[in-house]
Every structure is written in C-alpha cells, then in structure tokens.
Amino acid sequence: MATNGNDISANGAASETQPHSNGVPVRPQQFTFSPGPTMEDIRRMQAEFTDERDWNQFHQPRNLLLAMVGEVGEVSELFQWRGEVAEGLPDWTEPEREQLAHELSDVLIYLLELAEKCRVDLPQAVLRKMALNRLKYPASKVHGSAKKYTEYKD
Ligand SMILES: [Mg+2]
Numbered sequence: 001m002a003t004n005g006n007d008i009s010a011n012g013a014a015s016e017t018q019p020h021s022n023g024v025p026v027r028p029q030q031f032t033f034s035p036g037p038t039m040e041d042i043r044r045m046q047a048e049f050t051d052e053r054d055w056n057q058f059h060q061p062r063n064l065l066l067a068m069v070g071e072v073g074e075v076s077e078l079f080q081w082r083g084e085v086a087e088g089l090p091d092w093t094e095p096e097r098e099q100l101a102h103e104l105s106d107v108l109i110y111l112l113e114l115a116e117k118c119r120v121d122l123p124q125a126v127l128r129k130m131a132l133n134r135l136k137y138p139a140s141k142v143h144g145s146a147k148k149y150t151e152y153k154d
Pocket residue numbers: 071074102103106
C-alpha cells in the first residue's frame with residue numbers, strides 16, 4: 001500500500017521511497033520509525049499520566065489545543081535563525097537533536113490527547129484524509145509541482 005511516496009511495511013513502519021522505474025529520485029538515506037508505540041499506546045500512556053496527577057480537569061479541548069500550539073512554538077524556536085536546514089540535520093549537535101525529539105514528542109502527545117477529547121479516532125482519520133489527498137492531488141497531474149489543488153485545471 002503506497003501512501004504519499006512512503007510504503008508501509010508489514011510491521012507498520014514507514015520506509016522511504018525505493019527507486020521507481022519512472023526515474024523518480026530516491027531519497028539519499030533510508031529512515032524508518034520503530035513499529036511502536038502505536039497512537040493508541042501513546043493515548044493510553046498519556047491518559048494514565050494525567051489521571052495519576054488529577055490533571056484531567058485542566059485538559060479540555062481548547063486548553064489542549066493551546067498547549068499543542070505552544071509546543072509547536074518550542075519546535076520553531078529550535079529552527080529559528082538557522083536559515084534552511086538540510087534533511088537529517090547534519091549540522092546539529094546531539095543535545096540539539098534530543099531537544100527536538102522532546103519538543104516533537106510534546107506536540108504529538110498533545111495532538112493525540114486533543115483527538116481523544118474530541119473523539120476523533122486519529123489512526124482511522126489519517127487513512128481517510130490520505131485517501132482524500134490522493135484524490136485531490138493525483139500523482140499523474142501534480143508530479144513535481146507545489147501548487148495548491150485549487151490551482152489545477154482539469
Ligand atoms: Mg516542550
């Protein structure tokens with residue numbers, strides 16, 4: 001099953017694009033996520049974390065949204081004033097990479113908790129949205145172009 005250029009392997013990990021016969025360039029280095037924890041695992045771990053601290057009373061959808069946006073700001077700070085950054089972050093130190101991992105995790109944790117509190121089954125919603133994206137942006141029509149779908153003519 002191909003999704004936006006990434007293939008999903010049997011263990012659920014995304015692997016980078018392999019060479020295509022039509023000459024699409026191959027990404028220079030392969031990177032994949034670990035198969036776990038799943039989104040549901042992370043949702044459950046965060047629910048336990050908040051229950052143990054009696055923080056659920058503060059975690060309404062709007063508060064979670066604002067917290068997530070704050071964490072996106074913390075990710076942005078790490079990229080601020082650096083100019084363009086190459087894929088793989090070759091010039092970053094290990095402490096900088098670890099800080100980025102922390103802040104991206106904060107964003108994901110709040111995103112998953114926000115989805116939970118809004119009763120959005122995010123893994124399934126992602127599948128539906130990617131199917132819509134494939135319809136909106138047929139590879140044969142948009143290959144190599146960054147235009148928005150509204151700019152394409154039939
Ligand atoms: Mg943070």
